[in-house]
Amino acid sequence: MKAVIVAVNLNDKEEDFEYKIQELEGLVEAAGGTVVGKVYQKRESPDPAYFIGRGKVKEIAQLVEGIRGDTVVFNVNLSPVQISNLSKELNVEVLDRTDLILKIFLNNARTKQAKLQVELAYLQHQLPRVYGGKGKELSRIGGGMKTKGAGEKLGEIKTRTIKDRINKIKKQLKEIEKQREEQRKSREDNPNILKVSLVGYTNAGKSSLLKRLTKRDVFISDQLFATLDTKTSLIYFPDIEKKVLITDTVGFVEDMPSEIMDAFMTTLKEIEDADVILHVIDISDKNWMKKKTTVENVLKQLKLQDKPTITVFNKIDKVVPSKDLIEEDVMENTITISAEKGWNIDKLFDILKKYAKQKEEKHGVCILQNSQ
Ligand SMILES: Nc1nc2c(ncn2[C@@H]2O[C@H](COP(=O)(O)OP(=O)(O)OP(=O)(O)O)[C@@H](O)[C@H]2O)c(=O)[nH]1
Numbered sequence: 329m330k331a332v333i334v335a336v337n338l339n340d341k342e343e344d345f346e347y348k349i350q351e352l353e354g355l356v357e358a359a360g361g362t363v364v365g366k367v368y369q370k371r372e373s374p375d376p377a378y379f380i381g382r383g384k385v386k387e388i389a390q391l392v393e394g395i396r397g398d399t400v401v402f403n404v405n406l407s408p409v410q411i412s413n414l415s416k417e418l419n420v421e422v423l424d425r426t427d428l429i430l431k432i433f434l435n436n437a438r439t440k441q442a443k444l445q446v447e448l449a450y451l452q453h454q455l456p457r458v459y460g461g462k463g464k465e466l467s468r469i470g471g472g473m474k475t476k477g478a479g480e481k482l483g484e485i486k487t488r489t490i491k492d493r494i495n496k497i498k499k500q501l502k503e504i505e506k507q508r509e510e511q512r513k514s515r516e517d518n519p520n521i522l523k524v525s526l527v528g529y530t531n532a533g534k535s536s537l538l539k540r541l542t543k544r545d546v547f548i549s550d551q552l553f554a555t556l557d558t559k560t561s562l563i564y565f566p567d568i569e570k571k572v573l574i575t576d577t578v579g580f581v582e583d584m585p586s587e588i589m590d591a592f593m594t595t596l597k598e599i600e601d602a603d604v605i606l607h608v609i610d611i612s613d614k615n616w617m618k619k620k621t622t623v624e625n626v627l628k629q630l631k632l633q634d635k636p637t638i639t640v641f642n643k644i645d646k647v648v649p650s651k652d653l654i655e656e657d658v659m660e661n662t663i664t665i666s667a668e669k670g671w672n673i674d675k676l677f678d679i680l681k682k683y684a685k686q687k688e689e690k691h692g693v694c695i696l697q698n699s700q
């Protein structure tokens with residue numbers, strides 16, 4: 329994919345806007361593309377037909393032709409009509425931000441559940457576009473839909489086919505969820521097992537930390553949304569005879585498309601089971617505070633804001649050259665680490681042990697209260 333980015337600033341502050349565009353470039357790369365050009369436009373409000381001004385559309389068409397781009401990526405979400413009009417004028421594939429994220433998810437899903445979840449999100453995003461769009465994308469998915477002919481009738485057929493497929497996927501997902509639910513119940517609240525969920529912005533280093541903590545071989549990549557599948561591993565502390573179940577999952581991003589949030593809700597709900605959340609933050613990222621807020625907002629959406637949380641500032645090796653320079657963690661429930669170098673991992677183990685012991689103690693109290 330040779331992409332031209334169209335960066336539309338709708339009343340964003342300049343620095344916020346720059347940050348969003350940088351992130352979009354990262355998303356293009358994660359989708360396997362290269363950014364070959366960038367076009368900026370400031371607007372008070374979107375144009376209903378093209379989102380941007382018509383003059384700008386012509387300018388982009390010329391640029392795309394000149395540098396032989398094959399895709400135009402917008403940093404905003406476009407309506408079905410806008411996508412259709414822009415595709416006609418620009419003569420290349422037009423993607424909005426949600427399309428781009430879905431493309432990455434389509435490439436990166438590995439397990440059956442993740443694949444179905446992504447397909448569901450994709451179809452739900454495509455559904456309103458059936459009448460407006462060219463429909464060629466649809467044939468890739470959903471059992472090779474025929475896209476011959478044109479007009480209303482074809483639109484109806486396509487809509488029905490997509491809806492059928494959506495229902496089928498939902499049923500399959502329900503089945504998988506049921507199995508997972510049973511598995512979860514079977515390991516339900518064992519006082520000797522502490523359940524920990526890794527959460528964080530995409531690329532924060534969650535999988536790297538899982539690997540460091542469990543010595544398990546997991547997929548790590550300097551790419552957004554490398555992990556889409558939930559992975560649970562076990563750590564055993566022989567000295568206190570306690571186990572920790574630690575789960576890695578999909579990362580968050582600002583303005584996570586609602587279709588993805590919905591489709592991945594079951595995966596995200598697994599965080600609900602956790603006794604403790606490890607919120608992993610890339611402290612070397614200059615936008616870490618904004619990303620931290622984004623993650624906290626998603627946790628709020630999932631009603632998980634009150635769960636015990638340990639804030640893990642990762643990638644400290646990119647900020648200070650030596651472990652000796654890491655100051656004592658001043659705030660409670662925060663720790664500064666380097667998953668890559670293994671700095672302060674022992675300290676994190678100690679924190680987990682403390683929680684594991686607390687869990688057993690609390691459970692003991694519950695049993696006593698119940699038996700009174
Ligand atoms: N310098 C440095 N790099 C790190 C550290 N931890 C992770 N990384 C790098 O950061 C990148 C992302 O790491 P992952 O562990 O895949 O991040 P993630 O949070 O699982 O990302 P997604 O699954 O994509 O959401 C990789 O290139 C890692 O090598 C660290 O402590 N220091």
Ligand SMILES: [Mg+2]
Nearest residue numbers: 534535554555
């Ligand atoms: Mg990961």
